[in-house]
Amino acid sequence: MSFKNILAPIASIVGVTLIGIVIFLGVYSWPAVKFNGFSFVVKNDWNLGNLYANPVMHRGHLIMPGAQYGILFLIVATLLSTLIAVVLAVPLGVGSAIFLSDGVPAVLRPWLSFFVELLAAVPSVVYGLWGYAAVIPLLSHTVFPWMAKHLAFIPFFAGDTGSGYGLLTSGFVLTLMIVPLITSTMRDALISQPRGLREAALALGATRFETMWSVILPSTRRVLIASSILATGRALGETMAVLMVGGGALNYLPNNIYAPITTMAAFIVSQLDSALEDPTGMAVRSLAEVALVLCVISVIVNGAARLMLYFSGYQRLGGGGWA
Amino acid sequence: MGVGIEVKDLNAWYGANHTLHDITLNIPANQCTALIGPSGCGKSTFVRCLNRMHETTPGAKVTGSVRIGDVDVYNGSSPVEIRRRIGMVFQRPNPFPTMSIYDNVSAGLRLNGFRNRKALDEIVERSLKQAALWDEVKNDLKKKSGASLSGGQQQRLCIARALAVDPEVMLMDEPASALDPVSTSKIEDLIFELKSQYTIVIVTHNMQQAARVAERTGFFLNGRLVEFDSTHKIFTNPSDKRTEDYITGRFG
Numbered sequence: 001m002s003f004k005n006i007l008a009p010i011a012s013i014v015g016v017t018l019i020g021i022v023i024f025l026g027v028y029s030w031p032a033v034k035f036n037g038f039s040f041v042v043k044n045d046w047n048l049g050n051l052y053a054n055p056v057m058h059r060g061h062l063i064m065p066g067a068q069y070g071i072l073f074l075i076v077a078t079l080l081s082t083l084i085a086v087v088l089a090v091p092l093g094v095g096s097a098i099f100l101s102d103g104v105p106a107v108l109r110p111w112l113s114f115f116v117e118l119l120a121a122v123p124s125v126v127y128g129l130w131g132y133a134a135v136i137p138l139l140s141h142t143v144f145p146w147m148a149k150h151l152a153f154i155p156f157f158a159g160d161t162g163s164g165y166g167l168l169t170s171g172f173v174l175t176l177m178i179v180p181l182i183t184s185t186m187r188d189a190l191i192s193q194p195r196g197l198r199e200a201a202l203a204l205g206a207t208r209f210e211t212m213w214s215v216i217l218p219s220t221r222r223v224l225i226a227s228s229i230l231a232t233g234r235a236l237g238e239t240m241a242v243l244m245v246g247g248g249a250l251n252y253l254p255n256n257i258y259a260p261i262t263t264m265a266a267f268i269v270s271q272l273d274s275a276l277e278d279p280t281g282m283a284v285r286s287l288a289e290v291a292l293v294l295c296v297i298s299v300i301v302n303g304a305a306r307l308m309l310y311f312s313g314y315q316r317l318g319g320g321g322w323a
Numbered sequence: 324m325g326v327g328i329e330v331k332d333l334n335a336w337y338g339a340n341h342t343l344h345d346i347t348l349n350i351p352a353n354q355c356t357a358l359i360g361p362s363g364c365g366k367s368t369f370v371r372c373l374n375r376m377h378e379t380t381p382g383a384k385v386t387g388s389v390r391i392g393d394v395d396v397y398n399g400s401s402p403v404e405i406r407r408r409i410g411m412v413f414q415r416p417n418p419f420p421t422m423s424i425y426d427n428v429s430a431g432l433r434l435n436g437f438r439n440r441k442a443l444d445e446i447v448e449r450s451l452k453q454a455a456l457w458d459e460v461k462n463d464l465k466k467k468s469g470a471s472l473s474g475g476q477q478q479r480l481c482i483a484r485a486l487a488v489d490p491e492v493m494l495m496d497e498p499a500s501a502l503d504p505v506s507t508s509k510i511e512d513l514i515f516e517l518k519s520q521y522t523i524v525i526v527t528h529n530m531q532q533a534a535r536v537a538e539r540t541g542f543f544l545n546g547r548l549v550e551f552d553s554t555h556k557i558f559t560n561p562s563d564k565r566t567e568d569y570i571t572g573r574f575g
């Protein structure tokens with residue numbers, strides 16, 4: 001047996017598993033896909049129906065009376081919380097990577113890097129608990145009221161700041177969870193840039209900042225995009241922490257940045273128990289459809305990011321401006 | 324126009340390692356001065372002290388004085404100001420890979436806040452012509468990355484980048500040692516052309532190269548300047564026994 005014949009099956013396990021999961025999700029949720037139709041993704045009405053009545057036939061499907069499923073609010077909440085997290089985490093992550101690669105003495109670097117990696121290793125339920133016990137009181141009593149008052153000119157920043165559970169809190173917790181991912185990849189990329197590049201810029205009279213910003217950082221652009229893709233994927237799929245700080249909104253869209261939300265992943269976890277009560281199985285299959293939509297969104301986001309990566313190739317030169 | 328360099332009692336360290344001992348010499352304006360010596364003798368450290376690049380290495384330290392023209396390098400000027408007046412070319416070609424050829428050459432000027440497009444175009448063309456690269460790249464100036472050129476072309480691009488800011492001094496740290504013989508001879512021709520307008524200091528461990536391009540040559544050994552004289556004298560009738568041993572190939 002050749003080397004290739006041994007390794008090929010091992011390597012294909014990953015791909016086969018992925019395809020298997022997607023096929024399973026598709027097949028399992030197919031009755032729900034047919035029953036819910038397109039309104040699944042454009043309506044806000046997740047309703048298990050009357051679980052104490054007898055199942056009824058509706059458009060050829062056996063369901064509980066009044067049951068209907070629409071998850072627009074989940075999709076919006078998932079995308080918005082991820083967007084907030086990525087928008088905050090990219091500058092934070094890149095900033096700390098620059099600091100770790102260039103701003104600290106070489107002796108301290110391994111220690112600080114160790115802490116950053118430790119941050120990535122903390123289980124998400126710990127973030128959730130910390131958010132619940134420490135961050136939410138601070139946000140709801142101090143930070144959010146201040147923001148609503150002083151940043152009211154920004155759309156969606158004004159209005160009722162609620163209990164502290166919600167979109168922005170979820171965004172913050174997700175930010176904390178994905179910053180270490182971006183930081184550690186970017187730090188490695190920045191450190192591995194050839195020394196000659198740095199020297200070329202310094203010898204031209206660039207300051208340390210100009211050297212970093214115009215020469216070193218642009219040459220790690222691909223790593224930045226790749227690590228942002230990973231981070232986005234993590235934020236989209238994060239379950240436990242956002243379940244604990246999201247606020248558990250059902251069937252309505254957030255009206256401002258503080259409003260309670262539920263993300264798709266958190267919703268699957270929180271609703272599974274109730275959905276299993278449905279004797280017709282339509283509720284669980286609809287939850288599987290939520291999972292399917294989440295997969296599709298991840299694939300689309302990944303694909304879009306990869307296209308960006310492709311178009312940022314060396315042939316198509318970017319700015320490279322100093323200012 | 325180039326200016327002369329006066330170095331007095333220059334000492335340099337890497338951490339606890341004392342790499343340069345009491346170097347004193349005067350490098351004349353508008354000539355090429357070569358620094359030769361075996362590996363680790365301090366010649367590269369010496370040129371890196373002239374434009375304060377030495378101190379970018381963690382743990383590095385310098386004492387003594389360097390004057391370039393009327394500028395005191397280690398007293399009253401920031402390293403950034405100094406480096407903007409001195410061009411430097413390194414052993415390994417190091418064009419900026421994310422910038423086009425045009426942006427590579429104009430990088431130093433844009434750094435100084437120079438924004439006039441028409442003037443930039445002219446300076447880029449002039450610098451690339453001076454570096455004998457214009458004919459090879461004029462059609463891809465903004466299309467190709469600096470990293471897409473061959474090694475020899477990259478090094479000439481780096482020379483053009485250094486020339487674009489019209490420096491008073493050009494420091495070259497073994498500029499041809501990573502290149503093939505054809506590229507090497509192009510670089511040497513270039514040095515020959517440029518030295519009427521710029522003060523050039525070239526570090527090399529190729530003695531023939533020193534003999535070909537330089538009016539004056541300094542011989543470094545173990546962090547000390549052993550002898551500094553006209554190139555002709557160094558290679559035909561050196562006053563120090565160690566210089567003679569080195570150029571006749573007895574060590575190094």
